Amino acid sequence: MSFGKLLERIIQLIPVLLGVSLIVFVMLALTPGDPVQIMVGEQSITPEQEAELRRDLGLDKPMVERFFIFLGNAAQFDFGQSYYHGRPVSAVIAERLPATIELSLVALIVALVTAIPLGVLAAIRKNSVLDRLATVGSLLGVSLPGFWFGILLIMLFSVHLQILPVSGRIGYASEVPTVSGFLLIDTLLAGDVRAFGEALRYLILPAITLGLPMTAILMRVTRTSMLEVMRQDYITFAEAKGLPRRRVLFRHALKNALIPTVSVAAIEMGSLLGGNMIVETVFGWPGLGRLVVESIFLRNYPLVQAAVLLYAVTYVLLNFIADILYTVLNPRVKL
């Protein structure tokens, strides 16, 4: 892994970000609805007041000019003020980001710990009942829409069984000093095990909902690559060496079979970003996804633009991580 390669990736990022900025800018401009109208709402204001507000927000300038102003500021990491919060967009996003990262990581963990064992089992018991169930399950997992599945889970576990909370991130009674912004870490830092358990209970349903499609995809990838690997000569040779079955399966087969799984997982993390908007909305999760959805409704242009740029950077970064993991697992490939 050389410095040159890293630089190359960063340079590749520039056209991506330019393109993404342009698309988002144009799409927002084409979206019906005027931020000023939405802000004013039912209040009656004079045309002069309205013009002044428009000037304050910079909305009086032509679109092309506004785009270049945005680009110029963004190049200096200034993404403007959130219309709605009256604070810098970067501060608002930074505040909501940890909740989203926490949810995504837990969803990733849920996906990995269920998908890999299931995929391996399905492969070594090919055509068994378990294999067929897993195959049908993964088809469902990919096709069930998150908003529907999430609501179903809420109805079952929160409304009917009443064992898990409906929405939010932690109960109002719990006060946790913010250190990292990740509640699971902050509660432990505060030594508050009860709050940790509570935060975990709030996490379960959204994490499952968010992780479900990924679980399904990873299970299929693991199953397919495991089947492929089990046919290889080196598995026969490992058997011929008289190694314990466990070792043949987990050390010889799984290490090779995981190469595609891990790469796909890293790339699929990117798709969690999109899923976040839906899941966070369904579960009232105070993260970036819900913030973006709200901001779209409010035509809070600066915030949406900055958030989408952040998504783009994250996506490219995840692909880069996928490449690095690929080389780590596969000694034949050098980056």
Added chain:
Amino acid sequence: MTLLLEVTNLCTEFNTRAGLVRAVDGVSLRVSRGECLGVVGESGSGKSVTFASVMGLVRSPGRITHGMIFFDGRELRDMSPDEMRATRGRDIAMTMQDALTALNPALTVGEQLSEVLIAHDETLPAGRAARRVAIRDKCVEMLGLVGIPSPQSRLAQYPHEFSGGMRQRIMIAIALACRPKLLIADEPTTALDVTIQAQVLELISDIRARLGMAVVLITHDLGVVAEHCDRVMVMYAGQVVEEGPTEQVITQPRHPYTRGLLASIPRPAMRGQPLTPINGQVPDLVGLPPQCRFQSRCPMARPECLVEVPMFDAGPDRRARCLRLEDMP
């Protein structure tokens, strides 16, 4: 010499879409301690499946339908999977045709070598540190034995960092790590350059003499057999068609197929003359009628050959599956 491996009337079948394929059909063979048996036959003759059956490595949809496999006085087919696992790699070892695909690309050579020792070697010391040192020493010793230069520094490398000949040597080192009584070398030279082929075969012969182990050399190269094997067994379409001491079989074949194989080898003395091929093709193994399997390609075939032909004695320690064995020149 005492008997090490005795296979009697082994049948291995594969249930395929096209029908039931009897890849190994009534194969009997014997290997004595320290002996080298050459197994010759073209692709699909059942030579690899025969020894995969001996190793207990026939995969679904294949299965052994009957026969006995005695190794070192024990019936392998009666062993539990765990006992079989303990025997494989310790008492019977195998090398495969292509070391590049037989070695795991994701694990270091050192790991692939030491795991055999960990699985089987009971002489390793109990203490953790002492054990690690002993394993490492043994790995270095084995790589040295097969002629890998500066073995200490190469244990941490991956298979792709070695040349083809070196990989073959590593695979042999892994197979020999526990000093097995029998080594099954499945086409050990097919994937190699001619110059490397000779080195690898020399290595196997050399180690065989030093360790006193028996070797089954599966090949389709009669030249290799002539040079390295005490006895030879020729297979055709799932059956043994001829077996005996190498020199006798090669100088005086007792089956038309063996004669055909020998006639199709290029020789310097025959320069400029066309080779004599065996006409026709190997029969489809699905639904074979009970008759001589070679008869459709046999220059000596007669109407009476359309019956099932058993193995006949063809001299001391020699057998051949041919009705016209006496008519052979």
